[in-house]
Amino acid sequence: MSDSPVVLRDLLMGATRTLRRRWHDLLNPWELSPHEHRALRVIGDTDTPIRLGVVAKALRIAPRSATEVVDRLESRGLTERLPDPADRRAVCVQLTDNGRTVLDE
Structure with missing residues (x-):
């Protein structure tokens, strides 16, 4: 029984590495990192x-x-910055048409 946590930990680490590698492989055609892809999704979730x-x-x-x-x-x-109309100190970001195309693909 004492080996169970080690086996579970190893399985979890192996699964995490596999998922990370597959994620990078899937995003490679667009030359996006996982962080960049997630940011595109967040930015693209709103009009x-x-x-x-x-x-x-x-x-x-x-x-x-x-x-x-x-x-x-x-x-x-893929994105462009715009001034925030409600606060001139703040900056907003939105997808460009190219960014929308990449996200849709």
């Missing part, structure tokens, strides 16, 4: 621009990390 803080919260990452993910997406033409 209106959303604040970067909302993206960070949905991804459960620090706002600075969300900024870096969105920077990479924006550099590839």
Whole structure:
């Protein structure tokens, strides 16, 4: 019985590695990381621009990390930043047409 936790842990770690590898393989044609794909989904879930803080919260990452993910997406033409009409200090993000196409694929 004492070996059960070790076996379960090993099975879980193996399954996690397999899922991570498959996730990367599936996203490879679009050259997206899992974080970038999740950010595209969060941003694309709404028809209106959303604040970067909302993206960070949905991804459960620090706002600075969300900024870096969105920077990479924006550099590839998948997202664009817009000023928040309700708060001139805040920045919103939305998908571009290209970003929508990639997400739909």
